[in-house]
Amino acid sequence: MTAETAHGVGKCAVVLGARGGTGKNIVLRLCERAPYEIAEIRAVVRNKGRSADEEKTLLFPEKDDRVKLIFGDVLDLDSLRPAFTGAHYIFNAISGSGSRSAKVIEQTDRDSVGSTAMLLAQEFSHSLERYVLVSSQFVHPSNKWHHVRIMLNTLVTGPFASKGIMDYKWEGEVLLRKAGIPYTIVRPGHLIDGPNPNGKEKKVLVAQTNASLGNPTTRFVVAGVCIAAAMSEKAKNTTFELGTDKSQEESCIPEDLFDNLKPHFLEEESK
DSSP, X not given: OOOEETTEEOEEEEEETTTSHHHHHHHHHHTTSOTTTEEEEEEEEOOOSSOHHHHHHHHOOSOOTTEEEEEOBTTBHHHHHHHXXXXXXEEEOOOOGGXXXXXXXXXXXXXXXXXXXXXXXXXXXXXXXXXXXXXXXXOSGGGTTOHHHHHHHHHTTOTTXXXXXXXXXXHHHHHHHHTOSOEEEEEEOSEESSOOTTSOEEEEEXXXXXXXXXXXXXXXXXXXXXXXXXXXXXXXXXXXXXXXXEEEEESSOOTTTTTTOOTTTTTTTTO
């Protein structure tokens, strides 16, 4: 469902994992957009026993009628169909890292990425304009022996598991690239909660190196870059690392941020 305004037709955005730090920031930053850009924001969370109105008030106390809270679970595709109907942008900010379960991580960070992408390809491609996945730096297998990847990979599943969260995140990326829908994969590094208190953020950097990039990034900035990427043709079908330059500041995301990105990066490896 979209809303017409004097400026045109606003888009519908869906945020999977809207209760989490990055997902919540995506919802809040979508609210910054004018209604002629974003007409409806569907915040998808799992049902924890509260009503949708109670959950919305708890998560998003600042009133914005465009925000619609929808109960859904990425492991239950039927529960997502109401959220996906007529949607233009899908933001996937879900991670199973908080579960402390290797099986949940496998299902969440790999399987659900592939299954939601295929559902969108098969039933909702007529409206879908972009699927944005929040992944992570160091997921590429070329970093297999990097100490940061090793630490993150074994943090939840333990050192003796055959695979860890970084392996599953990489495999989730592969499934998204193979799904045949327009996508953007954003790979931030270390995440910091909240925006900087002075109103300015560190200069945003993007690259396609499969390695680390820059300094830690606030979830506020990650959310803004995800939204800008969803709306940019230059970021269509791209995978990129996201970091910051701590020596410089800027008040907004530069318009030329995605100018040098190469589309279809890593698609050959994903076949």
